[in-house]
Amino acid sequence: MGSDDLTLQRQLSGEYRWGFTTDIEQELAPAGLNEDVIRLISAKKDEPDWLLEWRLAAYRHWLTLSEPKWASVHYPPIDYQAIHYYAAPKMAKRPQSLEEVDPKLLQTYEKLGIPLQERAALAGVAVDAVFDSVSVATTFKARLEKLGIIFCSFSEAVREHPELVRQYLGSVVPYTDNYFAALNSAVFSDGSFVYVPKGVRCPMELSTYFRINARMTGQFERTLIIADEGSYVSYLEGCTAPSRDENQLHAAVVELVALDDAHIKYSTVQNWYPGDEEGRGGIYNFVTKRGECRGARARISWTQVETGSAITWKYPSCILRGDDSVGEFYSVAVTRGRQQADTGTKMIHIGRRTRSTIVSKGISAGHGHNAYRGLVRILEGAEGARNHTQCDSLLMGPHCAAHTFPYIEVKNPTAQVEHEATTSRVSEAQLFYLRARGLTEEDAVNMIVNGFCKAVFKELPMEFAVEAQKLLAVSLEGAVG
Amino acid sequence: MIPAAWTELPAPQRLSAARLAAWQAWLALGLPHKRLEEWRYTSLEHLARQALHPAASGLAPQTPGLIRCLRPLHEEDLGALPALAPRTALERLNAALWREGALIELAPGQHLAEPLLLSFQAPEADAMLHPRTRVRLGEGAQAVLVEDYACAGDPLGYWRNPVTEIELAAGANLIHLRLTDESTAATHTGLTAVILAERSRYALLDLGLGGRVCRHELHLRLAGAGAIARLDGLFLADGRRHCDHHLRVEHAVGDTTSRTRYRGIASGRGRGVFDAQVVIRTGADGADARQDSRNLLLSPQAEIDAKPQLMIHADRVQASHGATVGRLADDALYYLRTRGIAAPAARRLLIDAFAAEALGLIDESGLQAALAGRVQRRLASLAEAH
Numbered sequence: 001m002g003s004d005d006l007t008l009q010r011q012l013s014g015e016y017r018w019g020f021t022t023d024i025e026q027e028l029a030p031a032g033l034n035e036d037v038i039r040l041i042s043a044k045k046d047e048p049d050w051l052l053e054w055r056l057a058a059y060r061h062w063l064t065l066s067e068p069k070w071a072s073v074h075y076p077p078i079d080y081q082a083i084h085y086y087a088a089p090k091m092a093k094r095p096q097s098l099e100e101v102d103p104k105l106l107q108t109y110e111k112l113g114i115p116l117q118e119r120a121a122l123a124g125v126a127v128d129a130v131f132d133s134v135s136v137a138t139t140f141k142a143r144l145e146k147l148g149i150i151f152c153s154f155s156e157a158v159r160e161h162p163e164l165v166r167q168y169l170g171s172v173v174p175y176t177d178n179y180f181a182a183l184n185s186a187v188f189s190d191g192s193f194v195y196v197p198k199g200v201r202c203p204m205e206l207s208t209y210f211r212i213n214a215r216m217t218g219q220f221e222r223t224l225i226i227a228d229e230g231s232y233v234s235y236l237e238g239c240t241a242p243s244r245d246e247n248q249l250h251a252a253v254v255e256l257v258a259l260d261d262a263h264i265k266y267s268t269v270q271n272w273y274p275g276d277e278e279g280r281g282g283i284y285n286f287v288t289k290r291g292e293c294r295g296a297r298a299r300i301s302w303t304q305v306e307t308g309s310a311i312t313w314k315y316p317s318c319i320l321r322g323d324d325s326v327g328e329f330y331s332v333a334v335t336r337g338r339q340q341a342d343t344g345t346k347m348i349h350i351g352r353r354t355r356s357t358i359v360s361k362g363i364s365a366g367h368g369h370n371a372y373r374g375l376v377r378i379l380e381g382a383e384g385a386r387n388h389t390q391c392d393s394l395l396m397g398p399h400c401a402a403h404t405f406p407y408i409e410v411k412n413p414t415a416q417v418e419h420e421a422t423t424s425r426v427s428e429a430q431l432f433y434l435r436a437r438g439l440t441e442e443d444a445v446n447m448i449v450n451g452f453c454k455a456v457f458k459e460l461p462m463e464f465a466v467e468a469q470k471l472l473a474v475s476l477e478g479a480v481g
Numbered sequence: 482m483i484p485a486a487w488t489e490l491p492a493p494q495r496l497s498a499a500r501l502a503a504w505q506a507w508l509a510l511g512l513p514h515k516r517l518e519e520w521r522y523t524s525l526e527h528l529a530r531q532a533l534h535p536a537a538s539g540l541a542p543q544t545p546g547l548i549r550c551l552r553p554l555h556e557e558d559l560g561a562l563p564a565l566a567p568r569t570a571l572e573r574l575n576a577a578l579w580r581e582g583a584l585i586e587l588a589p590g591q592h593l594a595e596p597l598l599l600s601f602q603a604p605e606a607d608a609m610l611h612p613r614t615r616v617r618l619g620e621g622a623q624a625v626l627v628e629d630y631a632c633a634g635d636p637l638g639y640w641r642n643p644v645t646e647i648e649l650a651a652g653a654n655l656i657h658l659r660l661t662d663e664s665t666a667a668t669h670t671g672l673t674a675v676i677l678a679e680r681s682r683y684a685l686l687d688l689g690l691g692g693r694v695c696r697h698e699l700h701l702r703l704a705g706a707g708a709i710a711r712l713d714g715l716f717l718a719d720g721r722r723h724c725d726h727h728l729r730v731e732h733a734v735g736d737t738t739s740r741t742r743y744r745g746i747a748s749g750r751g752r753g754v755f756d757a758q759v760v761i762r763t764g765a766d767g768a769d770a771r772q773d774s775r776n777l778l779l780s781p782q783a784e785i786d787a788k789p790q791l792m793i794h795a796d797r798v799q800a801s802h803g804a805t806v807g808r809l810a811d812d813a814l815y816y817l818r819t820r821g822i823a824a825p826a827a828r829r830l831l832i833d834a835f836a837a838e839a840l841g842l843i844d845e846s847g848l849q850a851a852l853a854g855r856v857q858r859r860l861a862s863l864a865e866a867h
Contacts, residue, residue: 070518378806380781395796398764408787410806413778417807423793423800 032081035059038186041085045155048162051169058175058185065179071342072371072403073311075284078249085187085220143203149233150195151206154222157193164195168226172255172292172319180251181288188222188253196231196262205461207236221252227262229295234265236464250309252287260295260322265303267460269468272308274339282310282339289316293325293351301328302345303459305468307475310339315373317346320354320382327356330456332468334475335368335400344374344405349382349415358389359455364400365476371403378415385412391421394452396476446473496577497556503576510570522754522786523696523725528668533640536608540581540601551597554582554615562615565646566674567700575611575644575672582613585626589619589650596625596848603632603639603664614645618653618681625656625846630671631691632664638693640668647674649681651705656846657685662855663692665720671697677737679705686842687743689716689724690859696725696754703730703737703768714743715839715856718751718783719863728757732768735795741772744839746832748779748863758790759802765795772802777809777835779863829864836860 038059042052067078144151150161157165175185196202227233250272256264266289275282285308291300302316318327329345347356362370376387393402404421426448434444450457450469457465496504512529513520559576566572583599601612618624630641641663649655663669669692677683689695701710716724730739745753759770776785789802809831817827836856843852 393791393793395793395798398766398796400794400796402791402793404789404791404802406787406789406804408804408806409784410776410778410786411784413781413783413808415778415806417805419787419789419802419804421789421791421802423791423798425796425798 031084033059033083033085033187037085041187041189045158047158050166051158054170054175055186058182059187061176062179062182062186065182067179071313071373072369072405073313073340073342075311078284080183083249140204147200147203148197149200149202150193152193154188154191154193154224157224161193161195164226165193165224168224168255168257170255172257172290173253173288178288180286181253184220184222184251184253184288188220191222191224191252192235193223194225194233194235196227196233198228199230200228201231202233205234205236219250221250223252223254224257225255225264225266226257227259227264227298229259230261232263232265234267234461236267236269236461238269238271248281249284250286252289254287254289254316256291256300258291258293258295258298258300258325261297262295263299263301264291265301266291266316267464268302268304268306269464269471270304270306270308270312271471273310274308274337275310278338283308284311285309285314286311287314289314290319290346291317291327292319293322293327293354295325296322296351297324298322299326299328301330301459303330303456304332304343305456305460305471306331306333306341306343307471309341312339312341312343314343315345317348318356319348319350320356320385321350322354323351324353325351326354328459329356329358329360330459331360332363332453332456332472333361333370333372334363334365334472335370336365336475338367340369342371342373344372346375347377347387349376349378349385349387352381352383353385354382355386356388358387358391360389360391361453361456362391362393362402363396363449363452363476364393364402365396366400368400369403370401371405372421373405373407375407376409376417376419377407378410378412378417380411382412383414385415387415387417389419390455391419392452393421393423394449395423395425442473442477445476449473449476499556499560500577503573504578506568507570507573507577510573513570519727522752522756522788523694523723525668525670525694527694528640531607531638531640533607533609535578535580536604536610536639540583540599540612550587550591550593551583551585554584554613558584558615559613562617563648565648565676566644566672569672569698571642571670572644572672575613575642578609579611579613579644582615585614585616585624587618587622587624587653589621591619591622593624596627596846598627599629601628601630601641601643603634603637603641603667606637606639608637608639610639610641610643612641612643614643616645616647616655618649618655620650621652622650623654625848626658627848627851628657628659629662630660630669631662632667634664636664636666638666639664640670642669643671645671645673647676647683649675649677649683651678651680653678653681655683656842657683658688658842658846658848658852659685659697660688660690660852660855661692661695661697662688662690663695665691665693665722667692669695669697673697673699675699675701675710677701677703677705677708677710680707681705682709682711684711684842684845685713686840686846687712687714687726688856689714689718689726690856692722692724694723696727698727698729700729701731701739702733703739704733706734706736709738710740712739712741712743713839713842715836716743716745716753717859717863718745718747718753719749719866720751721749722751723754724751725754725756727754730757730759730770732759732761732765732770732798734762735765735767735797737765737767738769739771741770741774742839743774744836745774745776745785746779746836746863747776747783747785749866750780750782752784752786754786754788755804756786756788757802758792759800760792761795761798761800763794766797768795768798768800770798770800774802774804775835775838776804776806777832778806779808825864829861832864833857833860
């Protein structure tokens with residue numbers, strides 16, 4: 001997939017971004033959350049009864065919970081009754097032209113080399129960019145269908161493949177899991193659904209770019225990926241370009257299921273609006289992501305590059321149930337300005353000889369606040385389980401903060417668990433050395449930061465890795481000096 | 482949640498204002514429970530079911546005249562000195578109910594040749610013991626302090642909740658050996674608070690040898706440039722023991738050093754917890770913190786929980802931590818057996834070597850005779866049971 005294709009795919013998403021707003025806008029649900037709103041959402045989507053019942057059960061459970069406070073992040077209280085749970089973004093609120101958009105945002109687009117028309121779409125300008133490239137999407141879809149791979153929106157999956165959705169929905173992240181997962185289960189808008197049949201290796205990286213309407217999934221996205229025995233799929237989420245969104249609170253749920261010998265690779269680049277320099281107006285990204293290696297020798301890899309959002313609160317996790325299954329987590333999280341990130345993973349070892357690797361790189365600059373929070377739990381039956389965790393922080397400037405909160409719980413004596421963490425800074429000696437070799441200060445910092453993150457970038461699909469490096473350079477511009 | 486009987490304990494009219502305030506704070510805070518992040522791994526629920534009564538603290542009498550710098554602690558002493566311990570629920574309970582305690586004060590420049598021994602015994606079953614110790618070392622003073630919490634007789638089901646506050650003036654030097662060697666039915670929830678002024682040195686050996694449910698909370702604050710803390714620890718969680726070491730190390734200013742090295746062994750149905758946090762405050766440039774926790778699991782029912790945390794708020798610092806959990810290395814055992822050493826002896830050798838990594842202070846403080854044998858006996862019983 002070349003960069004031209006990527007551009008094309010972005011344009012695709014641009015076309016469909018506001019494509020079906022007309023009828024939804026007429027049916028904006030009142031603000032607030034109650035059972036009637038959930039019934040309305042379900043009815044609008046023409047959902048079967050069992051799904052409505054499930055949503056209602058989730059809602060009733062949510063009512064019994066209180067918002068978690070343990071994360072190392074601070075934000076004003078969220079008024080859940082002020083949110084429209086079924087609403088299209090309001091056109092009137094959006095900037096009417098590029099002139100009204102925050103010039104800082106435009107500069108960033110410039111640096112990332114995003115085409116002009118696309119910049120407007122990303123910034124949320126109310127122009128309907130029309131590109132004629134539907135055929136590309138259909139071609140991809142036909143190719144996938146031939147292999148029996150299902151890749152569609154969640155609503156479509158509920159209509160077309162209800163038996164699969166019913167079997168797997170909530171089986172990895174039950175609605176009782178946590179506050180935000182319960183909320184999502186009650187009101188989820190849409191998302192992606194992937195099913196890869198037995199023994200099939202998905203021939204391309206699946207990305208939401210391919211999927212029509214992907215960008216209209218709203219603030220309560222729900223993704224479900226099932227890899228049947230012996231299959232492989234690589235899924236890309238997000239976009240390196242900073243995107244603006246009307247919704248401040250995002251509470252998505254992602255569930256992955258890997259059966260015997262299946263391998264799921266899930267990569268994320270997240271660059272949502274982090275707010276202005278004081279951190280006002282940025283996105284709250286409170287996500288529950290979890291994969292279950294249900295079969296023997298299954299493998300799930302999470303790779304994430306988190307540079308956006310005012311607050312990131314996410315722990316992509318692996319439940320290693322199948323014997324010999326493997327879980328991996330590679331993460332780069334950057335916080336600058338007033339950004340806060342509390343992110344990490346959970347590796348739950350249940351099966352025998354299960355293995356997990358955690359590599360977390362946190363970068364804090366300015367007043368950024370970065371926390372790694374991870375759990376490695378080895379249960380009684382996890383004979384011969386193995387975990388290695390490496391968790392490094394890079395600090396830039398006297399006002400930033402880096403925290404590490406690992407939890408290690410071992411109940412089996414044959415397990416071997418290692419955790420190491422370091423904290424360092426971009427040292428003057430390193431900078432001086434590189435500058436003496438003729439590099440500008442900016443290039444020198446980029447080189448050091450890229451070296452620091454290399455272990456994670458090499459896990460990303462090629463195009464993504466290149467973009468991620470660029471993104472990092474832009475994110476940290478002026479952080480040292 | 483506080484058992485109803487406890488709220489009746491002291492007669493309020495007999496309490497001083499300070500004790501009454503502490504008592505009210507305790508009533509408001511209540512007994513810690515597992516839903517609190519700080520108490521995630523340790524439950525005190527069983528205390529609520531026990532019919533406990535306050536008792537004298539079990540501090541063994543000192544040989545009179547031998548040590549002039551040590552005398553019984555009085556309530557006025559605490560009022561006159563700055564409070565060092567964080568006001569946790571259990572600290573407040575101790576502050577309200579303590580009956581006996583020791584005050585240790587060394588004049589500037591005073592060097593004690595002999596180690597100070599605070600030996601605590603347990604007098605009766607279902608006793609609630611709240612001893613309180615206050616230590617002040619003047620500028621450049623030096624001492625070795627041994628705090629020994631033990632129970633000589635039958636396995637009594639008492640609860641000991643000691644609080645120790647230690648203040649080191651500039652250049653002072655304290656070696657502190659703390660033994661938790663309670664009866665197999667006892668609960669121990671100790672709190673030690675230490676504050677270090679510039680260039681002072683504090684070395685701790687935190688030994689968790691006995692007891693049913695034991696937890697030691699250490700709050701250490703490096704408050705002056707050049708201060709150095711060395712924290713060594715070893716816990717042996719065998720049988721059904723629960724052993725929790727809870728460390729909070731704060732680098733309040735720059736050019737301070739902390740070295741934490743803990744070893745834990747869990748066997749039988751034992752459970753060991755190592756929960757340590759290093760905080761480096763804004764502006765504490767030049768702080769250097771290292772933390773190292775290694776744990777050995779010897780049986781299928783044993784459990785180790787480790788939570789080594791770093792909270793860094795400055796960029797010109799060095800901080801690292803490492804934690805491992807595993808069993809005795811098969812190849813090391815194999816190697817010893819090829820040298821003709823029988824399996825039990827080989828295991829014993831490896832367990833001893835593992836424990837010895839944390840026991841350096843026993844030699845350095847010149848207390849081999851008094852302590853080494855005790856630790857060895859416990860290690861031997863642990864290795865045999867296994």
